[in-house]
Amino acid sequence: MTQHASPPRDTAGPTPPAGRLPGRRGLPARADVRTLSLLGVLAALVGIGGVTEPDAFLDTRNLQLVLTQASVIGVVTVGMTFVITSGGIDLSVGAVVALASVWATTVATQEYGFAGILFTAVVVGLGCGLVNGLLIAYGGMVPFVATLAMLASARGLALQITDGKTQIVTVDGILRLGERDSYVLGLPPLVLVFAGVTVLGRLLLNGTTFGRRTVAVGGNAEAARLAGIDVRRQRLYLYLLSGLCCGIAAFLLIVLSGSGQNTNGNLYELDAIAAAIIGGTLLSGGRGTVTGSVLGVLIFTTITNIFALNNLQSDVQQIAKGAIIVAAVLVQRRSASTS
Template sequence: MLAPHQTSASTKPGTPKGAGQSKLFRPDVRTLSLVGVLAALIVVGGITKPDQFLAVTNLQLVLTQSSVIGVVTVGVTFVIIAGGIDLSVGAIVALASVWATTVATQEYGFVGILLTSLLVGLGCGLVNGVLIAYGGLVPFIATLAMLASARGLALQITDGQTQIVTVNSVLDLGQRDSYILGIPPLVLVFAAVVIVGWLVLNRTTFGRRSIAVGGNAEAARLAGIDVRRQRLYLYLLSGLCCGIAAFLLVVLAGSGQNTNGNLYELDAIAAAIIGGTLLIGGRGTIVGSVLGVLIFTTITNIFALNNLQSDVQQIAKGAIIVAAVLVQRRTARQ
């Protein structure tokens, strides 16, 4: 029983009845809903193509394919939570992958390819962050310009040709012999990025500041947060995730080409949205974004196994995105 001078969250003056309970349980309900959708897709896949979909090799493939776009989505989730947007992630992945697979870079072996991927991603993220945080450019415009520039530079580097990886230590990571307890190394890297991302968002000052900036940038500034520096860091983080994803893609494909990462920006943003991240900022979860990635990758896999055309697949993805946004609007009004 509350003491006379105590007040519960649901009985505070001006607080709608049940508001505290809604905020407390809504994230869990949303996550469980996403888990239910993923489970339903697994059932559909198991019914339509039981021998192929439920095979261990196919499940490993789904997780591996989720890894590349999943790492990108983690970075995009942070940016959107802080009220920003990054349309350049796919182009950055392409640029990092081709820069890391040039003949000159491959002469430095595994370390050269890895470091080049990370540095190119960080460099692009730095340019985005400086233009947005200190140059005053709207995130949409700045990242759209980076999208065009990075794609153009990637095409110039490759001259439209595919660059084959010849470093065996890189290629070996994509081979079955390198699996650890049946888990591909790329999936382990993805899991590590997700865990670190979750800890940073939920257990550090950086995460709390990101949410505060996305919720109300002016209030965050008045509270002593350096909003411009925080935004710079967020785009650096997004660029770093793109660099990691580029390296994973190089391992997965065994090559670098200027078409890598095509439409990754749309897939990453869509996964974050259906995972519960608000486009206006201030709210989002890493777990929800990961579930969004798994849902999209599973849909793609089911469509491929059933020989359904990609246009139908895109329509299905579009319907899911619209449904997710409508759910967001409904819960925001409650």
């Protein structure tokens, strides 16, 4: 009796549908481990602060201060996370925050009250993001060069607007947001805004087509283009998103300080990039996590607070931050080589 050979079994798994990019296996598990590790580091820092300065560090007002200080740079970091995930970089975020804050606090703008200040800050941030996006996506400029040029231009314009002087806010609605009477469930309004931006950013990156396209562009722009993604338009949207986050952060900074200064946002670009990297966002693109980036911000802010309470010099603090960044990059490289 003739026996028919059974057809060979496919051991490679199902073929991904046309127009879709295959995902990497094991990423959720690694992301969970990374998040737990960051939470462990943050818990250790809280423990150190509680041991070295228990009365000052664990005081409710100090913890509120840590969260408030993390809010401004945290909003910037959420936008930076999207840009880095796409394989780009934005060196102009600190300068854009400064420009938006001083433009929104001029005497002419303050005449329009609360809404005028908020609107101006957001529009200036979006405008700078639009310029960055057009230069990079449609002008073919390297992100490093384009955003570096924006950094210099925005800082120069901020200095020109203020003439080197501090612009004091006189709008009651803005000033009241910084008072304890405006706290909700013991949390300052700035923290609530930061929490809202974080939740929306996480949903956008992890649960929408926009987020999947961002990851695809960062992983392999040419493959994303062949899969039907308009890479240039996606990059434009991402820099607009970064600019929007800068505008929101500028408004929060105005509320926090009650003023606008051309020195606002100094080194925000470095802090945002560092927080995103230690949070698990891949510097070369293709992987990003808003949750990790926010934990990175909280870790850096907590370190700064502990150093300040213990009267340690800022240069030691910068060395510690640098060591953390180097360690995070080395871990990323090792993880990438074993994946």
